[in-house]
Amino acid sequence: MKADMGRRYRLYPTSVQERVLTGWGHTARALWNVALAQRVHVYEQRGRTVRAVEQCRFLTQARAESELAWLAELPAQAGQQVLRHLDAAYDNFFSHAHPAGFPAFKRRGHRLSVPLPGQAVAVRKLNRHWAEVYLPKLGWVRFRLSRALGGTIRNATVSRDGTGWHIAFGVAIGIKAALPNGKPGCGVDFGVAASAYVSTETAPRLKPPGLTAAEGARLRNLERRKARQITYAKKHNGGKYSNRLRRTIAQIGKLKTREANRRQDFTHQLTTDLAKNHGFVGIEDLRVTSMTGSAKGTLEQPGRNVRAKSGLNRSILDNCPGTRRRQLEYKCHLYGSELRPVPPYHTSQTCAACGKVDPESRKGCGRLFACVHCGHEDDADHNASVEIEARARRTGGSVTNSTRRRPVVPSPAHRRRRMRETQPATYE
Known part of the structure; x- marks a missing residue:
């Protein structure tokens, strides 16, 4: 087994x-x-x-x-x-x-x-x-x-x-699929300002900061110390790391591991609660790799707002939507619920009351959603979670119009071509 x-x-x-x-x-x-x-x-x-x-x-x-x-x-x-x-x-x-x-x-x-x-x-x-x-x-x-x-x-x-x-x-252990729990379903909108907003709740679930203010200040000081010690090592020690530099790196690693553990703890508590207390969980079928792509560009065509995009990428990855989906996939199997990914198109611009899509209903990507057609007002993330739940009910979790690319038909020629394209870059 x-x-x-x-x-x-x-x-x-x-x-x-x-x-x-x-x-x-x-x-x-x-x-x-x-x-x-x-x-x-x-x-x-x-x-x-x-x-x-x-x-x-x-x-x-x-x-x-x-x-x-x-x-x-x-x-x-x-x-x-x-x-x-x-x-x-x-x-x-x-x-x-x-x-x-x-x-x-x-x-x-x-x-x-x-x-x-x-x-x-x-x-x-x-x-x-x-x-x-x-x-x-x-x-x-x-x-x-x-x-x-x-x-x-x-x-x-x-x-x-x-x-x-x-x-x-x-x-x-010999895990078997649990019977459907018969509980009502929900939709969840994963974001940055609100870590998760459940459609059946009136307040968002916020991820606590990974490090306290004192720990964040200590991490910044250690990063500066590391930069100075590396510069000194390159100038005077031929690039060889000293024992002090190794201790600094160990202290930085300890703080970052502590931050990662707290992030993982919040993610497990969130996904366990969603899978255990709902009949189905609707989420957006996101492509996190594309969402967090670099905007740096090239020397000939440099990107714009690179620093802002880098900060947004860090915030998205700090909420780890991919890990949440992976955990929901196996936890829903354990607790008798169902994970239903839905197409993410215009969930933040669709009115959950009348169903009309209009970017004017959410001007400036603020926290308020005000429909210009029916006058419905709600928190933007909660409105999106209600729309996600409605799509999950209608389609049963179908991702017909998903943003994910279509599967490539496997063939020996495709495998050989893919290996030739990938191996030289990795080997160098």
């Missing part, structure tokens, strides 16, 4: 275990880059694709060589899992139903992670709040048991972010 639910816990390794895990993370990143470079080279030279089964044999030979002793320090199961993940990245790239691009090389500043299969790890409970996980070649490592596993472990990933180490388990 495949994993159908994730469990993430805070890991507390000792200082020795932490050094070992850090080395494993860099080795896993280097293995990914070497394996990806090999696949690109073989395809360019011989026109064939190398898969993980073949590369696992090369990995076994490389681990036995004395020149690659650093590769042998990584558990064999972790190296094989890295190659399987590379297979999955290729499969997502070739799948026309998946938005993934060509697999990218990982930089040194990439988040450290070590993947492991489920049969390579074991978990034992110590008490109500603590447990231990057995990692190959490392032993038992303590983690905070914040919730029960609730199923069979199929895979595990050890990772590090700005706040410390974590372990995530892919657990097979």
Whole structure:
């Protein structure tokens, strides 16, 4: 049975275990880059694709060589899992139903992670709040048991972010679709000024700021300090980072991770409440990538209002509409509701009372919507959410006039052409 639910816990390794895990993370990143470079080279030279089964044999030979002793320090199961993940990245790239691009090389500043299969790890409970996980070649490592596993472990990933180490388990629970809950539906308008406005409510749901005023000021000071230290390193140390610069980067990462965790917490609370308390949830079928495209332009044709557009892009991404949709897709399945994406055309200019579309009803993109035909007045975001709910009721979630492009008919020639167009730019 495949994993159908994730469990993430805070890991507390000792200082020795932490050094070992850090080395494993860099080795896993280097293995990914070497394996990806090999696949690109073989395809360019011989026109064939190398898969993980073949590369696992090369990995076994490389681990036995004395020149690659650093590769042998990584558990064999972790190296094989890295190659399987590379297979999955290729499969997502070739799948026309998946938005993934060509697999990218990982930089040194990439988040450290070590993947492991489920049969390579074991978990034992110590008490109500603590447990231990057995990692190959490392032993038992303590983690905070914040919730029960609730199923069979199929895979595990050890990772590090700005706040410390974590372990995530892919657990097979055997989830089945819940019966329809029979509750009334709603429409939700995701925005910037109002994070989410539900059609059945009279006030918007506002996302609290990710950082307090003091934390924001500290982050700005750390960013300035980092810029000064990098300039000094380039002038006097040949670009080599000092220990002070590394501590500054770690402090910046801790603040940004704290901000991301608070954003994620609000998103989970919002999507869980919407999926649990409504029969269906209507949302706009948005193309976030196009909405947040850069306006910088080129040297010959520079863009206009670039700074304003950059600020708008940050505000849109801070509310993470794509993550909200992804969470609603699986949470509606769990709580007996239905996610209904609708075409987003003119939802902010359509009167929810008379149905007339007129840009004059919302002058200057303000907070007030005043219909010039019937005189209906309402908050602009609430009016849009009511229109989204009406479209979700009429179409049942159909996106016939969606802004998403039509699916391309898959063919071997199309796959080869797509790879030729993408690989040279990635390889450079």
